[in-house]
Amino acid sequence: MSTLYNLTDDYVRVLEMIDEGVDEAVIRDTLESIDEAIEVKADSYSHVIREKEGINEIRRKEIKRIQELINRDDKAIKLMKDSLYEAMKYTGKTKFKTDLNSFWVQKNPPTIEVTSEEHIPEEFFKTERKLQRRDLIKYMKENSIEGVELKQTEGVRIR
Template sequence: MSSLYELTDNYKLIQRLIEEGADAEKFTDTLQAIEDSIDGKAEGYFYVIKNIESDINAMKAEEKRLADRRKAAENKVKRMKEDLTESMIETGKRKVKTPVFTANVQNNPPSVRVIDEGLIPKAFFIEQEPKIDRKGLLNSLKEGDETEGAEIIQTESVRFK
């Protein structure tokens, strides 16, 4: 089976045959051979692509399942630590020592809780790079607005039905 690059070269051969005025029978035979090759190549690619897409979907589903499971486990650990901390504080027992482990309640590092963002001075805000709204820009260009530095392009790709 020939590669797509070879098939493209074959199509260049067809163009040359047309330009050189080759007889109809030679042209038709060459074209038929190329069509059969690219049809077979496209069918083979279709099945390989569908198999790979199926694998990708299975991987995404497994990634999501594992991420959900990890998050649930992390939430359980967090809840258990909070419950134990609360119980130890309520009972006044700030330290538990066993042969296997030692647990003690201690202060966490100081942190900030923002109550009203509008009252925070600008000096505490982090400047960020501007980001282009590509969808908005595309819609503007489609409506006929001329924007220097941008243009609408139309690309092509294979779709299977």
Template sequence: MNMSTLYELKEEHEALMNMLYDEEVDEQTVFDTLEGIEGEIEEKADNYAKIMKLLSADTEALKNEEDRLKRRRETLENNIDRMKRRLYETMKETGKAKFKTQLFSFSIVKNGGKQPLKLDVVDVSEIPSEYLIPQPPKPDNDAIRKALEEQELTWAHLEPRGEHLTIR
């Protein structure tokens, strides 16, 4: 086996990392590059694990940033809603339902779309059938699993569990 120099391994590693972050590079190219890096299965497995750890850390950082940006966006949306609600209330209180300024036009208008509907009954059986949408029954998977623990069923069976790789 031809042992790569440290410099070659570093270059291969950098090229691989660049590919993993490049959305344009297809999956097969990445795996072909991974397979081309020299080493025994144990060494390759270690390298895979190291790369996955790096990618996982970046993924976690991105998730945290997404959460932070989502909270920021929601704060801004809530501020807009509060300001709009306050302006609406002030216009209603002052009786000014419509006016223009040099920059904007303001008016209170009825909502479009379907008129809101509120059912005055609690029990659906009180509504005549012509106003109900028939729905096909759905299987209760939990009840079926429980039944399969006690007996065989001709119309259902449990599949073998899948397996996955863990790295600790």
């Protein structure tokens, strides 16, 4: 079976046949065979596309499931570390060794807790500039901006 690329080349050959004055019946038969071949190829493509879309949906669900497992385990790890810390502080045993591990309490790097931002100097704030594409598209439908081009593309939809 021909590839979609070859079938497209066949259309170019038909145009050449027309330029050469080949009989209309031959051209019509050739076009019908190309159209049927493209339709068969399109059906094959749609089967593969749907299969890949289904596989990707399963993968997305699996990613979500695994991320939930990671989050659950992270919470359990934090709970165990917090419990161990509290037990070590309460008993005063802040440094010890076992046959398998060494344990100690250590100060973490400093952090801040902000209860009000009104007195913080502006130099500590970062403003992120982000293009609002949807708003710009609406604007560009009736206006123009140098360096901005409104493009309309096409794509295949399969039902």
